[in-house]
Every structure is written in structure tokens, then in C-alpha cells.
Amino acid sequence: MQDIAVALFVAVFSIILCLIEIPDLSKKKMHRELGAFVVLVGLGILLALLKSLGWNIPNPSDLIAWTYSPVEGIIKSLLE
Amino acid sequence: MSETKITSRQIISLTAGVTTGGSVLVIGALIASVAKQDAWIGSLLTILFGIPVIWIYLFLGRRFPRMNLVGMSRELLGKWFGTIVAGSFLFLLLQMSYHIPWYMGDFMTSRIIPETPHYVIKALYIAAMSIAILYGLEALARASEIFIMIASVLFVFVMVMVAPNAKIENLQPVLENGLIPVLKSSAILSCFLSFMTISMLMIYPAHLDDSKEGGKSFLKGYFLGGGITCISILMSVLALGWAITANSRFPVFRLANLINVGIVFSRIEIIVFVIWVLTQFILSTVFFYGFIIGFSQLLKLKDHKRIVLPLALILLTMSEVVFPDVAYQEHWIVYTWVPYIFTHGFVLPVFLLVVYWVKKRVLKMDIGDNQGQK
Numbered sequence: 001m002q003d004i005a006v007a008l009f010v011a012v013f014s015i016i017l018c019l020i021e022i023p024d025l026s027k028k029k030m031h032r033e034l035g036a037f038v039v040l041v042g043l044g045i046l047l048a049l050l051k052s053l054g055w056n057i058p059n060p061s062d063l064i065a066w067t068y069s070p071v072e073g074i075i076k077s078l079l080e
Numbered sequence: 081m082s083e084t085k086i087t088s089r090q091i092i093s094l095t096a097g098v099t100t101g102g103s104v105l106v107i108g109a110l111i112a113s114v115a116k117q118d119a120w121i122g123s124l125l126t127i128l129f130g131i132p133v134i135w136i137y138l139f140l141g142r143r144f145p146r147m148n149l150v151g152m153s154r155e156l157l158g159k160w161f162g163t164i165v166a167g168s169f170l171f172l173l174l175q176m177s178y179h180i181p182w183y184m185g186d187f188m189t190s191r192i193i194p195e196t197p198h199y200v201i202k203a204l205y206i207a208a209m210s211i212a213i214l215y216g217l218e219a220l221a222r223a224s225e226i227f228i229m230i231a232s233v234l235f236v237f238v239m240v241m242v243a244p245n246a247k248i249e250n251l252q253p254v255l256e257n258g259l260i261p262v263l264k265s266s267a268i269l270s271c272f273l274s275f276m277t278i279s280m281l282m283i284y285p286a287h288l289d290d291s292k293e294g295g296k297s298f299l300k301g302y303f304l305g306g307g308i309t310c311i312s313i314l315m316s317v318l319a320l321g322w323a324i325t326a327n328s329r330f331p332v333f334r335l336a337n338l339i340n341v342g343i344v345f346s347r348i349e350i351i352v353f354v355i356w357v358l359t360q361f362i363l364s365t366v367f368f369y370g371f372i373i374g375f376s377q378l379l380k381l382k383d384h385k386r387i388v389l390p391l392a393l394i395l396l397t398m399s400e401v402v403f404p405d406v407a408y409q410e411h412w413i414v415y416t417w418v419p420y421i422f423t424h425g426f427v428l429p430v431f432l433l434v435v436y437w438v439k440k441r442v443l444k445m446d447i448g449d450n451q452g453q454k
Contacts, residue, residue: 033386044393057401065416078264
């Protein structure tokens with residue numbers, strides 16, 4: 001339930017943000033900023049939607065944990 | 081780069097905030113479980129061991145007075161490899177900028193306002209972070225000066241109020257298990273105290289007029305933050321004993337629970353929470369700011385403020401995803417965060433330093449811009 005509310009919030013906020021920023025950015029010919037802005041807003045909406053639909057978003061913490069799993073033994077010996 | 085300049089006094093408060101924010105509330109438990117009653121010796125040693133680490137950061141900063149860490153690694157390691165290294169560092173900054181809202185939501189909903197949805201707390205917190213960055217670095221730096229002042233005064237107040245509960249027997253016997261557990265605990269604490277200041281390398285040389293004066297302030301801020309953490313660990317062990325400290329999730333919060341002078345002064349543990357929020361806010365905003373600056377530098381954006389709000393939306397969702405539960409977080413913070421920050425806060429700057437020396441001394445290359453010096 002909360003996730004859906006957040007997805008709605010993110011969608012509405014992004015639409016308002018786009019309506020303000022995109023005309024301004026294209027008028028000033030800041031094409032790089034425009035590209036980065038659109039990609040990031042799209043990513044934001046996508047993540048919020050996936051979360052509200054109950055899909056598993058790949059967790060970056062898992063990735064980092066996997067990267068550093070070989071040194072787990074060293075940390076264990078530090079904790080004893 | 082940009083013309084944003086901050087004073088060296090503000091470097092003190094930013095560094096102190098970064099140093100304190102990562103450690104003051106949570107980390108005492110971990111340190112006490114490793115070093116037992118000698119945790120305070122461990123935290124003193126940590127401050128000492130941190131000095132060479134800070135020296136490396138300052139050395140790099142002085143050689144490249146108009147660059148941040150992204151610029152340095154690209155200058156030293158070449159365009160492609162440098163970009164990969166910088167990207168990996170930026171990923172760490174991004175990680176931290178949504179970990180802290182998670183902590184905020186977790187703490188608020190478990191201790192203070194349990195019926196509020198944590199999304200609301202996180203959204204407000206992230207909104208505050210974004211507003212701080214939209215106002216610019218100067219505003220953040222000035223705010224941090226005030227925050228550190230408030231936090232230090234409140235901290236001294238809490239520690240004085242707790243002092244009557246301190247029992248010196250809790251520290252005895254000193255060094256019961258030898259020096260090894262103490263050294264181990266200070267190795268762990270370094271990962272939450274000294275190495276955190278690597279994020280300041282996104283601000284420290286580039287936005288400062290006098291990098292020499294700034295270096296001194298960097299150290300002063302580090303000592304202030306480290307001192308606060310050290311005293312909080314010492315008082316937790318003194319007043320609670322190491323066993324209770326090691327078993328509570330938020331030892332300093334529990335410590336403040338002890339304060340009970342008549343009916344007037346009770347339940348002032350919320351003051352500890354205020355200290356934590358203020359320093360944590362500096363920490364997370366510095367990390368988020370560093371990420372945005374570095375990211376727009378990699379993408380060659382002219383105006384970094386344009387991508388703050390889209391990123392804030394991503395932070396809001398990711399702060400929910402990042403730790404599914406408390407058990408995961410406690411395991412992650414020990415087994416993954418410790419080596420993760422070690423590689424970026426220690427190995428990376430040492431590597432840059434070695435490359436710098438090799439290029440300068442062995443290959444006799446003209447490297448580093450010293451026009452800003454002397």
C-alpha cells in the first residue's frame with residue numbers, strides 16, 4: 001500500500017519536474033543536462049513502479065557483499 | 081572548476097560532522113563487543129592511526145589544489161582507468177547517500193514515532209538533503225558550522241549529566257586480554273571514523289583558497305569528531321559496562337536513558353537523537369554532494385543542480401530497497417562495509433600516492449598543478 005502511494009508521489013512529482021525543467025533545458029540548449037535529466041527521471045519512475053508492483057529490484061548491497069565475500073574470513077578473525 | 085569557495089573554519093565543521101555522523105550512535109556496540117572494557121583505548125588508538133591516513137589525503141589535496149578526487153584519479157591514472165576508479169568511488173558515495181535515510185527511517189520508527197510510515201520520514205530527510213544541495217555548498221558549509229556548535233554543546237551537556245552514573249570498576253581490569261583485541265577494535269573503528277573523511281576530498285582542495293590552512297582545519301575537524309566519538313564510547317563503557325554496551329543497538333541512546341534527575345530531567349535521550357541527526361545530516365549531504373559533483377564531472381555537465389531532484393527520487397526508492405531488514409543490515413555493515421570502505425578510503429589514496437611518486441620521481445613527468453601554491 002505504501003509502495004503504491006510512493007509510486008504515485010514519484011510519478012506526479014516527476015511529471016511536474018519534467019514540465020518545468022525540460023522546456024527550460026532545451027531553450028538553453030543544454031543537451032547533455034537534458035539527456036542526463038530524462039534518463040534519471042525515467043530510472044526513478046521505473047524503480048518506484050517496480051517496487052510498487054512487488055518486483056525484486058536488484059539490491060546493490062548484495063552486489064557489494066558478493067564482491068567482498070572472499071575476505072569474510074579475515075573480518076571474522078577481526079571480530080573474535 | 082567552480083568558483084564556490086568556503087572558509088577553512090567551515091572545513092573544520094564539515095570534517096567533524098562527517099567523522100562523528102558515521103560512528104557516534106551505532107558503532108559503540110561493535111567496538112565494545114570486540115575490545116570489551118578496553119574499547120576506549122581502542123578508540124583513542126583509532127584517532128592516532130587515522131593521522132597518517134589524513135596525511136595522505138592532505139598530501140594528495142596539496143599536490144592537486146584545484147581538483148577533487150575524480151579529477152585526481154583521471155589525471156594520475158589516465159582517462160579510461162581513472163574514470164573506472166572514479167566511477168567505483170562515486171558508487172560508494174551513492175551507496176552512503178541512501179543508507180543514511182534508511183538509518184533515519186529505521187531509528188525513528190523503532191524508537192520515536194513508531195506509527196508514522198517510514199517513507200514519510202525518509203522523504204522529508206531526502207528533501208532536506210536536496211534542498212541543501214540546491215542552495216549550494218556555501219549554504220551547507222555555513223549550516224554545518226551552526227550544527228556542529230549545537231551538537232557539541234548538547235553532547236557536553238549529555239555527558240556531564242551522565243557522569244554521576246560512571247563507575248570506574250567498569251574499566252577494570254585494563255588490558256585484560258592483551259593488546260590484540262584493542263588493535264582489532266581500532267581497525268574496525270577506523271572504517272567508520274577515519275576512512276569516512278575520504279568523502280571530504282570531493283570538497284577539500286577544490287573549493288578552498290588556501291589549501292595549507294585548509295589542511296590544518298581538516299585535522300582539527302578530524303580531532304573534534306574523533307574526540308566526540310571517543311568520549312561517547314568511553315562514557316558508554318563507564319556507565320553501562322561493556323556487556324550492555326555490546327548488546328544494545330544504540331548504546332549512546334541507552335546511555336542517555338540513565339539520566340534521571342528528579343522529575344524535571346528525564347527522557348532527555350532525545351537530545352542524543354538531535355546530535356545524531358545533525359551530524360548525520362552533514363555526513364549524508366556531503367556524500368550526496370560529492371556524488372552529484374563527481375557524476376556531473378564524468379558526464380561533463382555544466383550545471384550539477386539540474387540532476388539533484390531526479391536523483392532524490394531514486395534515493396527515495398533505493399533507501400527502501402537497500403536493506404531488507406535489520407539483521408541483513410547488521411551483517412552487511414560488518415562483513416561488507418568494513419572491507420568496502422577500506423579499499424576506497426585507504427587502498428585507493430595509497431595507490432594514487434604511489435602512482436604520483438612513480439610518475440614524478442621515476443618517470444620525471446611534470447604532474448600536478450602548483451600554480452595555486454605559494
